Amino acid sequence: MLLRIKKHPIIDFKDSERISFYFNDTKLHGFKGDSIASALHAAGIKKLTTSLKYDRPRGFFCGIGKCSSCLMKVNKVPNVRTCIAPLNNGIRVETQEKLADWPDVEFKSKSKETANVDILVVGAGPAGLCASLEAAGQGASVLLVDENQTVGGQLVKQTHKFFGSKQEKAGTRGIQIAIDLENDLKKFEQNGKIKVMMDSTAIGYYEGDKEKQHKFAVVKREVYENTLYEVNCRAAIFACGAMENMLLFPGNDLPGVYGAGAVQTLMNVFGVKPGKKVIMVGAGNVGLIVSYQLLQAGIEVDRVVEAMPQIGGYHVHAAKLRRCGVPILTSHSIKEVYGNGKVEGAVIVKLDNNWQPVKGSEEKINCDTICLAVGLTPSTRFLYQVGAEMEFIPEAGGYVALHDDSMHTTIKGIYVAGDSSGIEEASTAMIEGKIAGLSAAISLGYKKKGDSSLKKQHMGELDRLRAGPFGEKPRIGKHKISKLLGKRHV
């Protein structure tokens, strides 16, 4: 219970039902609302699996279902992503053998279901939610699919107040924006325009008649029993978000090395502390914001190290951390992390002007948690399968689908929005979602008066948010994308 956050200045953690489960035959307790991984973590279990080749202990890294370092066997179903799988009463969680058993319980004697809709939206984060709302507002029928238990994507852990303009909810905390969007969504669920499928994964693309229709397979989980859906849609919007980057150094796979966003999820969504003492790697906005939120959860942040010679995130985020007494060391990086089966400390080193470690500058620091905030990579694998033209755009964070200013890719009826179309902010993701949702609906014939001026308004707002010096990177990224698109499709 030591790792449970009791009181928090921003979040009201509500008491929930205490439930029991088994971990390798040991009876443990957690709470309703926990993920399996958060309950295990709160019970002091950080090692969830072992690496395939060298048997090294592994804990979760991303905490949002994107990496595979938390796979366990649950009620005999192998390869369950325990970071997003809900904890249920009486379940049996086991560390799995290297090659998981044949999943004979998974699709046992079940027939598939079929869903026919105008637009499939994959991902219920800020971009996917806004895309669904906008498309449904035009009159299109929408199926919104997301892997998590609740809508909101990564908004549900953003306890800080958002920047941006008043129209895009500036000054409102991310957690509140998630609630507001969910309430808007409920109205469309009631009138049947949007169907929401949570705890569900779009797993494959099956070419229908590409000119008229797309076919996708979606798996809906029900307490580790799955139902397969055939989804036929006329358009699809991919708002799949992004995945945190790993950094190369010895010991980077020890349990206790997490993506900063994973720690944010653990403490702000599940109310579980990652550990006692943290070193944050990376002084971009994610590193600075999560460091501050660690302090708010009552966790010590020893320091923030940043390889660049200057702080990358907003000054105001750095300033609120500094005035709490947390040092930010620029031109410093992590040399290695050590520990027996879990993180016990790290060696920090100074970097010279050529990014080389300065000999003799090593400092050994005892700590139990390392957070990596070293950038994000767009989640785009599905778009490859669909056949969209992909290109590596460094400013967008990696490979992205080429898209026009309506967020339309090179495949008819396939759209992208948010981080999966290029790493940026939640505020711009929401606007991109609106543009994608509106464009998709209009293309299917759901036209209303004032559509074109509404679209222009959204586009103008995007330009406005990207106009400053911090908007340079996405600005360049999006420019490159449209230039490449023009070259290929003259």
Place this chain on the structure above:
Amino acid sequence: MSSHEKTGVLSTKDLKLPSKEHLEKGVAIIECIQEIPCDPCVASCPVNAISMKNINALPVVDFEKCIGCGKCVGFCPGLAIFVIKSRDDKALITLPYEFLPVPEVGDTVKALDRWGNIRCDGTIKQVLKKGKTMVITVEVRTDLAMEIRNIRVYA
């Protein structure tokens, strides 16, 4: 490169400072020195003392108009606005606070500067709630009016 880009800590040289008269009246100082897309402070001001050319421009406080009410302190998403009112030997610093425990009026707390160093004791004079952000006024030595930017409260 300015030193704050390395340290995350501003010096008074990075800021446009109010005159002695303005400080006696009490005015808002916005410690926001980068062009970031953000503008809630402008709308929060009841006397239109805060202006911005566009959403990415730096906010500018008209110290003549500012009445030092502190409304903007609780609005700023960057927690970067402070109201400073300094008298002969005491200064009142109004700052945003998002930690537990929340102090009560009359409590003695530690007053910290932009580096997070404890500089003196402070006395809590006012505690207001703006959503989950507490807007707290602490009284400190006048010579530290431009230094103190945080408090630490011990349970």
